[in-house]
Amino acid sequence: MSSAEALAAPGAAPARFGPSSRVDLSGLVLIACGLFLAALVGLPLAWLAWYALTDKDGALTFANIARLVTDETLAAPLKVSLIVATSVGLISAAVAAPIAWLVARTNMPGRNLVRVLITASFVTPPFLGAIAWEILAAPNSGLLNHWYRWLHGLPPFVHLFDIYTVTGLIFVDSCYAFPFVFVLVANALDRMPGDMEDASAILGARPWRTAWRITLPLALPAILAGMLVAFLRSLTLFGTPAILALPGNFHTITTKIWSLFQYPPNPGLAAAASIPLLLLTILLLQVQSRVLGRRGYTVIGGKASPPRLLHLKLWRWPALALCMLVLCLPIVLPYFALLKAAVTTTIAEPISADTLTLKHVRFVLFEFSPTRLAFQNTVILAVATATAGTALALVVAYATARKLVTGHRALDFLATAPIAVPGIVLGVGLFLAYTRGPVVLYGTLWILFLAYLTIELPAAYQQLQSAFQSVHPELEEAARLSGAGRMRTLRDILAPLLKSGVLAAWCFIFIGVMRELSAAVMLFTAQTKVISVVIYDLNESGDLGAISVLGIALLAVTFAIVYVAQKVGGGLARTARPA
Amino acid sequence: MKQFRTELRPALAGIIAIVALAVGVTPGSALPEASPVTPALVEAARKEGKVVFYTAVDVEVAEKVGAAFRAKYPGIEIQVERSGSERLFQRVTQEYGSSIHNVDVINTSDAAHYILWKRQGLLAPHVPEDVAKHFGDNADPDGLYATWRATLSPLAYNTKFIKPGEAPKSFADLLDPKWKGLMVKAHPGYSGTILTATAQISRELGWDYLRKLGQQRVMQVQSSTEPPKKLAVGERPIMADGNEYNLFTLKEAGNPVEIVYPAEGTPFIPSPSAVMAKAPNPNAARLLQSFLFSAEMQQLLVDAGGLRSLHPATKEPAGRKPLKEIKLMRDDPAAVVDKVEEIKANYAKAFGT
Numbered sequence: 001m002s003s004a005e006a007l008a009a010p011g012a013a014p015a016r017f018g019p020s021s022r023v024d025l026s027g028l029v030l031i032a033c034g035l036f037l038a039a040l041v042g043l044p045l046a047w048l049a050w051y052a053l054t055d056k057d058g059a060l061t062f063a064n065i066a067r068l069v070t071d072e073t074l075a076a077p078l079k080v081s082l083i084v085a086t087s088v089g090l091i092s093a094a095v096a097a098p099i100a101w102l103v104a105r106t107n108m109p110g111r112n113l114v115r116v117l118i119t120a121s122f123v124t125p126p127f128l129g130a131i132a133w134e135i136l137a138a139p140n141s142g143l144l145n146h147w148y149r150w151l152h153g154l155p156p157f158v159h160l161f162d163i164y165t166v167t168g169l170i171f172v173d174s175c176y177a178f179p180f181v182f183v184l185v186a187n188a189l190d191r192m193p194g195d196m197e198d199a200s201a202i203l204g205a206r207p208w209r210t211a212w213r214i215t216l217p218l219a220l221p222a223i224l225a226g227m228l229v230a231f232l233r234s235l236t237l238f239g240t241p242a243i244l245a246l247p248g249n250f251h252t253i254t255t256k257i258w259s260l261f262q263y264p265p266n267p268g269l270a271a272a273a274s275i276p277l278l279l280l281t282i283l284l285l286q287v288q289s290r291v292l293g294r295r296g297y298t299v300i301g302g303k304a305s306p307p308r309l310l311h312l313k314l315w316r317w318p319a320l321a322l323c324m325l326v327l328c329l330p331i332v333l334p335y336f337a338l339l340k341a342a343v344t345t346t347i348a349e350p351i352s353a354d355t356l357t358l359k360h361v362r363f364v365l366f367e368f369s370p371t372r373l374a375f376q377n378t379v380i381l382a383v384a385t386a387t388a389g390t391a392l393a394l395v396v397a398y399a400t401a402r403k404l405v406t407g408h409r410a411l412d413f414l415a416t417a418p419i420a421v422p423g424i425v426l427g428v429g430l431f432l433a434y435t436r437g438p439v440v441l442y443g444t445l446w447i448l449f450l451a452y453l454t455i456e457l458p459a460a461y462q463q464l465q466s467a468f469q470s471v472h473p474e475l476e477e478a479a480r481l482s483g484a485g486r487m488r489t490l491r492d493i494l495a496p497l498l499k500s501g502v503l504a505a506w507c508f509i510f511i512g513v514m515r516e517l518s519a520a521v522m523l524f525t526a527q528t529k530v531i532s533v534v535i536y537d538l539n540e541s542g543d544l545g546a547i548s549v550l551g552i553a554l555l556a557v558t559f560a561i562v563y564v565a566q567k568v569g570g571g572l573a574r575t576a577r578p579a
Numbered sequence: 580m581k582q583f584r585t586e587l588r589p590a591l592a593g594i595i596a597i598v599a600l601a602v603g604v605t606p607g608s609a610l611p612e613a614s615p616v617t618p619a620l621v622e623a624a625r626k627e628g629k630v631v632f633y634t635a636v637d638v639e640v641a642e643k644v645g646a647a648f649r650a651k652y653p654g655i656e657i658q659v660e661r662s663g664s665e666r667l668f669q670r671v672t673q674e675y676g677s678s679i680h681n682v683d684v685i686n687t688s689d690a691a692h693y694i695l696w697k698r699q700g701l702l703a704p705h706v707p708e709d710v711a712k713h714f715g716d717n718a719d720p721d722g723l724y725a726t727w728r729a730t731l732s733p734l735a736y737n738t739k740f741i742k743p744g745e746a747p748k749s750f751a752d753l754l755d756p757k758w759k760g761l762m763v764k765a766h767p768g769y770s771g772t773i774l775t776a777t778a779q780i781s782r783e784l785g786w787d788y789l790r791k792l793g794q795q796r797v798m799q800v801q802s803s804t805e806p807p808k809k810l811a812v813g814e815r816p817i818m819a820d821g822n823e824y825n826l827f828t829l830k831e832a833g834n835p836v837e838i839v840y841p842a843e844g845t846p847f848i849p850s851p852s853a854v855m856a857k858a859p860n861p862n863a864a865r866l867l868q869s870f871l872f873s874a875e876m877q878q879l880l881v882d883a884g885g886l887r888s889l890h891p892a893t894k895e896p897a898g899r900k901p902l903k904e905i906k907l908m909r910d911d912p913a914a915v916v917d918k919v920e921e922i923k924a925n926y927a928k929a930f931g932t
Contacts, residue, residue, distance in 0.1 A: 073927065138814050139814070140813055140814045140815065140816075141809070141812040141813050141814035156739075156740050156813070156816075157740075157760075157761065157816075164798065245932075246766070246799055246800075246801065246932055247798050247799050247800055248798075248799075249796075249797075249799050249930055249931040249932050250931060251931075251932055259768065259932075261669075262665065262666070262669055262768055263665055263668055263669040263672060263919075264919070265669065265672070346811060346834070347812055363639070363642075367646065368638070368642060369642060369645055369657075369658055369659045370659075370660070373658075435673075435676060435677040436677075440678070442673075442677045442679065443674065443677055443679040443681070525670070525674055525679060525681060526631065526633070526658070526660045526681055526682070527681060537661070537662055538638065540662075540666075540800075540801035541637065541638060541661075541663075541801070541802035541804045541805055541808075542800065542802065542804065542805035542808040542809060543638060543808075
């Protein structure tokens with residue numbers, strides 16, 4: 001603040017900031033960013049369309065598209081995917097909304113613990129959760145089914161759960177999709193002013209009636225938005241169905257697209273099969289913005305009075321118990337299963353002094369040759385993508401939030417568009433785009449970098465755009481009046497003010513890259529393997545012990561780097577403030 | 580004559596090899612001259628400093644092979660890339676399609692791959708001394724590849740759940756409704772072992788058998804190394820296909836698994852290895868290929884890997900049924916090579932994925 005005031009003071013060191021002393025690079029930077037974004041998103045999609053619509057000789061054909069409808073082996077997976085995604089959307093909303101309400105609007109004890117556990121399920125890669133649920137709920141070897149039989153004295157092969165079914169897939173998908181709904185709804189409830197609820201209470205409505213008639217309708221846009229996010233996540237997810245659907249002899253659209261890339265590869269059909277996924281995503285996002293208006297969800301109004309907490313009285317403890325019970329499903333049980341698999345010889349054995357072993361730990365750390373290279377690749381990619389992605393999102397968000405250039409709408413569109421491209425589709429597109437000239441990137445880390453950058457950009461962009469909107473332009477105007485160029489204003493004025501938003505965007509991308517599988521599985525080579533792909537490979541040969549060790553290591557590394565980033569970033573923010 | 584050499588010879592060689600295998604005769608050594616491991620080769624390999632080995636063998640066995648190579652030739656780093664045979668084949672196709680020449684030595688359990696690669700000129704001739712001496716029947720006559728290891732795809736059951744007398748004894752027995760929902764098998768789209776086995780089973784028993792098996796709600800996993808593991812943890816009590824070597828190692832480690840060699844014959848799966856023509860480390864690649872066929876490595880495959888070796892100097896541990904006492908299905912990669920797509924399509928129809 002003080003620096004801005006100093007700059008705003010008339011005549012403050014004008015010579016240093018003379019407009020003519022430096023060329024304003026901002027225009028060039030913005031044009032470069034725009035072109036880069038257009039290529040980043042446009043090129044893979046153009047290749048996808050080309051492959052879907054041409055035959056081997058390059059002539060126009062609709063044969064691939066027609067097969068989507070006529071070929072039962074393509075139509076059936078699409079149907080399964082729609083059933084799964086719809087169910088996941090509904091279940092996630094039904095589970096997350098009440099928990100969000102309890103956490104944001106009641107005096108339930110342990111609210112922070114609940115938030116922390118939900119964050120942990122957000123960081124857990126869904127494919128790791130799926131493998132953990134295999135260990136827990138495979139019909140015969142699953143631990144839960146073991147306990148069930150033992151408890152009731154039942155014979156072998158009687159089981160309570162079968163995870164290799166559509167229901168099982170819906171369940172595991174929901175476990176790792178509901179945090180998205182929770183975050184949106186809890187944020188909306190946090191920001192929602194308490195006036196109307198107060199009015200309702202004053203007029204004599206009982207608390208439950210207020211919650212039902214006032215709070216719920218106010219939170220509804222956020223719930224709907226969350227449902228949509230959960231639906232899209234589930235529709236485009238690759239790892240979980242690949243792990244759970246194939247053993248149950250069925251495909252989803254993502255595993256089908258991937259199988260079309262196996263030998264003998266059929267890129268035309270794979271590209272065509274990607275199109276419904278792409279169109280549906282675009283369509284739903286359009287519907288969402290129509291329904292919720294241009295301002296997006298969760299924005300309800302200024303803060304008038306802080307929300308009132310509902311006193312649950314005796315219901316406090318049952319409410320907490322219910323939350324904990326729900327959180328057992330994505331967090332407590334799966335991590336217990338992974339830990340157990342990591343330290344016992346086979347998962348069928350009970351934990352005892354005889355069965356405890358460091359075999360898997362030793363194997364992964366010292367004998368398994370991909371471990372080091374894959375961790376190295378993963379961390380390099382995650383750090384590079386987070387850094388470049390944050391920088392790019394920052395520039396684009398600045399241009400669009402401040403409406404700097406005439407084409408800012410187009411920039412906004414380009415930075416948001418990748419949200420409509422499922423990872424596996426992008427993987428197919430990038431593979432088609434960068435395996436032939438002029439730029440061959442397949443086989444290098446660059447192609448993975450581009451994939452991750454494209455996938456993670458929209459989230460970072462949205463984060464930073466809202467951060468920009470919270471900073472009034474007058475500070476920048478003051479700097480510009482004092483003669484600072486646009487880039488310098490960005491660096492000296494806005495950057496320090498936006499530090500926490502930038503840090504959040506960086507961590508968000510970083511976590512996203514560490515857990516990404518669907519694009520990587522299309523694009524890796526032996527030299528450019530990442531951990532998620534290594535885990536996926538090990539799962540195909542059933543090495544659960546090694547997977548568990550790698551999965552736990554992946555989480556440890558993720559948390560450690562995020563922690564360091566928070567420390568370093570926080571430190572920078574502190575030192576920047578007094579200056 | 581030239582036509583004959585380029586087009587028919589691989590097929591003919593395959594047939595000769597199969598006949599030789601079945602009858603057990605050596606058709607004289609038609610192999611090119613052997614290239615021994617000379618100090619010069621070791622030195623050249625050391626200069627390259629690295630070798631990349633793509634293999635479909637079980638990941639723990641693969642890492643043991645890597646460790647043995649490192650111990651024998653310190654200073655040459657070996658990168659072991661394990662994946663399913665069909666996945667490796669796709670990987671090489673994908674990488675070579677983009678002119679990425681990453682792999683030095685390759686091993687898959689689908690012998691048809693080598694016929695295709697040979698046609699495409701992707702393999703380099705290299706005849707290790709042990710191959711020249713002992714693998715005449717099981718090596719490519721042009722010295723491009725040889726059978727590094729072999730295994731079978733038998734049936735098996737978990738003894739905790741099924742008594743020996745009640746276990747299925749043949750493929751036909753698997754169609755009994757009482758086994759519905761109780762079997763596990765691997766996928767020919769991923770595993771070369773299973774593709775080879777599926778080719779042999781469909782030839783001997785017809786697709787009708789596999790279609791009926793598809794109605795038995797069989798649990799479908801990817802790698803042929805996984806059904807034995809699922810069997811051992813009791814996820815399913817019967818294995819409808821999968822490899823023999825993981826069964827050996829699991830059984831010998833005390834897991835309750837028992838092998839059944841089906842009455843109709845057991846699919847025999849040879850698993851060749853070869854040096855790539857565009858190997859980035861050609862000397863280290865030759866050194867590794869020679870090492871792979873040495874008696875010590877072959878014995879390691881048998882002892883630690885549970886694999887079948889075609890090296891006569893290897894000794895089978897007690898308790899494993901000798902190969903010559905087992906009724907085998909004939910392997911015929913030359914007949915499979917152009918039918919891969921058909922096999923996969925038929926399979927997808929029968930099993931749903």
